[in-house]
Amino acid sequence: MLDRMFRANETITARSVTRSVIGFSATTSITRDEWRSAQLAVWIQRQSDLRKIQEQADKHSKPKLLAKLEQKEKRIRELEQTVDLLLSSHRSMIHAVGEVGGMRAWLKFYEKHQGIQKQLSDIGAFPSSVVPISTNPGKPQ
Incomplete structure (x- = not known):
């Protein structure tokens, strides 16, 4: 007990x-x-x-x-x-790439990596001037 x-x-x-x-x-x-x-x-x-x-x-x-x-x-x-710092930096780099004409190559790279593209979009890593790539290239978004 x-x-x-x-x-x-x-x-x-x-x-x-x-x-x-x-x-x-x-x-x-x-x-x-x-x-x-x-x-x-x-x-x-x-x-x-x-x-x-x-x-x-x-x-x-x-x-x-x-x-x-x-x-x-x-x-x-x-x-x-x-x-926050990395997001700001990322947006700036994407914008700079677009200004010098490399946006098409950048978007083509992410076309093969839709998951990464979606995550970046979800956290706001794309500048407002960038439109994410459609998963169906033939259809506009």
């Missing part, structure tokens, strides 16, 4: 054990018997030690967890800024 109570994190006292064990009607059934009383004391101490360790771990881990969360949020902001 003591092991079950310990594992379930139920507070172990003579009264709680008495309520849990059929056949014990009073706490003195436990406290007067030397062996039972000693076993109760051992399990109460084990539970106390475990709870102290848990409490210390909670105190130490919350600040660490918050610091780690803050680092992750900072990293996400940095990555979002990088993505």
Whole structure:
């Protein structure tokens, strides 16, 4: 019974054990018997030690967890800024390629890579002056 109570994190006292064990009607059934009383004391101490360790771990881990969360949020902001920079750069490069007459070759390359073209379009990597290639070359979009 003591092991079950310990594992379930139920507070172990003579009264709680008495309520849990059929056949014990009073706490003195436990406290007067030397062996039972000693076993109760051992399990109460084990539970106390475990709870102290848990409490210390909670105190130490919350600040660490918050610091780690803050680092992750900072990293996400940095990555979002990088993505914004790369999108802007990508749009500018596509626009520059179009201005020097290389747009046809660029579009021909992406004709074979419709999945990439769709992803770039979905994230807004194409400048507004570029119309994505149709998957059916014979049909206008």
